[in-house]
Amino acid sequence: NIIFCFTNSRSTFYTPGDTAPLLKKMLISLSIGNVPFKKENTFCFDSESFRYLVALQNGIEFNGDERQEYEMSWSTSVTQSNRLIDYIGRNIDIYRIDNNLQSMKHAQYEINHMIRPMLETMRNILRNLILYRMDSLKTLTELRPKVNHCPSTRCLVCKPTIHLVGIFSIAYYQPHVVQKDCRSCDCSSNQHIPMSYMLDYECSKNGWNYNEREMIDMIHELCNISAEFAHFLIHVVCSTKDDPFLIGFVEMIIEENDIYNSQTSNRLNLQLANDLRNLKNKYEQRFNEIHHLENYRKLSNIYYLINNINKYPMIREQLAAVKEGQKIMMKQHEYEIPRISCL
Numbered sequence: 384n385i386i387f388c389f390t391n392s393r394s395t396f397y398t399p400g401d402t403a404p405l406l407k408k409m410l411i412s413l414s415i416g417n418v419p420f421k422k423e424n425t426f427c428f429d430s431e432s433f434r435y436l437v438a439l440q441n442g443i444e445f446n447g448d449e450r451q452e453y454e455m456s457w458s459t460s461v462t463q464s465n466r467l468i469d470y471i472g473r474n475i476d477i478y479r480i481d482n483n484l485q486s487m488k489h490a491q492y493e494i495n496h497m498i499r500p501m502l503e504t505m506r507n508i509l510r511n512l513i514l515y516r517m518d519s520l521k522t523l524t525e526l527r528p529k530v531n532h533c534p535s536t537r538c539l540v541c542k543p544t545i546h547l548v549g550i551f552s553i554a555y556y557q558p559h560v561v562q563k564d565c566r567s568c569d570c571s572s573n574q575h576i577p578m579s580y581m582l583d584y585e586c587s588k589n590g591w592n593y594n595e596r597e598m599i600d601m602i603h604e605l606c607n608i609s610a611e612f613a614h615f616l617i618h619v620v621c622s623t624k625d626d627p628f629l630i631g632f633v634e635m636i637i638e639e640n641d642i643y644n645s646q647t648s649n650r651l652n653l654q655l656a657n658d659l660r661n662l663k664n665k666y667e668q669r670f671n672e673i674h675h676l677e678n679y680r681k682l683s684n685i686y687y688l689i690n691n692i693n694k695y696p697m698i699r700e701q702l703a704a705v706k707e708g709q710k711i712m713m714k715q716h717e718y719e720i721p722r723i724s725c726l
Contacts, residue, residue, distance in 0.1 A: 384475055385418055386467070392427040393452075397459050399425060424474075426467045432457035490685050491620045494612045495627075496579070497692055500701035501612075502631040503582060505605050507697065508598050509658045510551055513651060515595055522549050523591060526697055527583040528704035532711055536561050536575035541568050545642055549586030552642050552649040556581075580704035601695070606662055608688050610669040615685055618674065626670070632663040 387406070389399050399406070403420075410418045435445070435453035445453070503526065511523045535558035543554035559567040561575050593601070609628045616622050639656035643649060680688075693699055 385424065386470070387420060387425045388467070389425070389427045391430055393429045393431055393456055393459075395427075397427045397429065397463075399427065424470065426463045426470075428460045428463050429456040432460060485682055485686055487620050487682065490682060490689065491616060491622050493689050494616060494685075495622075496702060496705050497612070497689070497698065498627050498631060499579070500698045500705075501605055501609055501692065502628065502635065503701065504695060504697045505602055505609075505662065506635055506655070506659065508602050508605075509655055509662070510651075511591075512595065512598050512602075513654055513658070514549075514551075515591065515598070521590075522586050522588050524548055524551055524553075525585045525587045526701065527585050528701045529581040529583055530704045530711070531558065531578065531580055531708040533560060533715075534712060535559065535578045535581075536565075537578045538565065538568055538570050539574045539576065540570040543638075545645060546584075548584045550649075551651055551655075553584050554638055554642060555583075580701060580708055582701075602662065604691075605695075606666050607669050608692060610666055610673055611680065611685070611688055613670060614673045615680070619679055628666065629663070629670075632659060632666060635659050636663065 387399070389395075389402070392398065392400070395401075407420055410420055432453050435450075435456075438445070507524060507526055514523055537556045538559050541557075541559075543556045545552050546555055547553075556578070557567065558578050558581060559565050559575055561572050563572075565572060565575060613626050613628045617624065617626060636656050636659045639652045639659060643652040643656065693702070
């Protein structure tokens with residue numbers, strides 16, 4: 384199932400060029416069996432035609448010879464794309480990936496899906512700690528994640544609606560569908576961020592599953608693991624320069640303060656904002672400790688933390704909604720390449 388794709392290949396006349404002998408030598412040196420590197424499973428693409436289209440959009444003029452070169456680049460890339468699809472249809476077999484397979488990219492993928500569920504879980508534990516300490520109504524707030532059945536976004540400009548869940552005021556964000564423009568508002572499309580699932584809330588009187596000490600311990604563990612994940616994303620796989628967890632903490636603090644300052648003023652939200660601010664400070668302290676130690680965790684340790692996070696029911700239910708939504712999106716957009724029978 385191994386194929387080789389080369390880009391920007393116009394300079395080597397749409398061939399692998401000098402890379403080919405070096406690659407063959409490297410493949411021979413590997414102890415993973417006979418890896419085929421032949422014309423049949425090698426595809427050479429070019430990117431000049433895309434640059435040409437961008438240049439045209441910006442009013443740059445070209446002469447006839449240049450235009451002909453770009454047209455050849457486009458035609459060659461189209462031919463190679465068709466070859467690739469044909470090769471996949473004829474020769475590629477389904478390969479089931481072992482669930483125990485570990486890679487930096489896969490860990491990054493898993494962590495990115497956990498950011499919002501972890502942040503929302505920490506905020507909800509803090510809500511319930513406030514309710515627990517009040518010791519009055521014997522109620523708690525439970526998260527109810529809902530699957531998105533179409534690609535949805537959250538508008539950063541539009542204000543959420545505020546609902547009272549028990550005695551807590553909570554912000555509800557209406558999902559927006561954006562194609563070329565947003566169907567729900569007039570705000571710019573770049574003011575929208577993906578919303579992988581919706582979150583509902585329920586006031587429950589089913590009793591407490593955890594005592595105060597256990598909830599504090601959960602908050603502490605989730606905060607520390609968040610710092611580990613952020614450090615991994617920023618300094619190990621270098622997938623982002625911005626700290627997604629820190630951004631999330633700041634957004635939640637602003638949101639709770641906005642609820643308190645709105646017409647639905649509720650002092651519980653002010654208490655929650657203060658608790659989130661304290662948690663953010665502890666998070667930053669832990670992140671800095673990890674960074675100064677310069678003792679990066681092994682990939683196996685990161686997967687151990689990922690598995691630990693999956694043990695939290697509140698997080699597991701949100702992740703299940705994310706994955707179910709992904710399956711729905713994939714089903715809506717997938718195209719099955721017809722298998723070509725050999726004549």
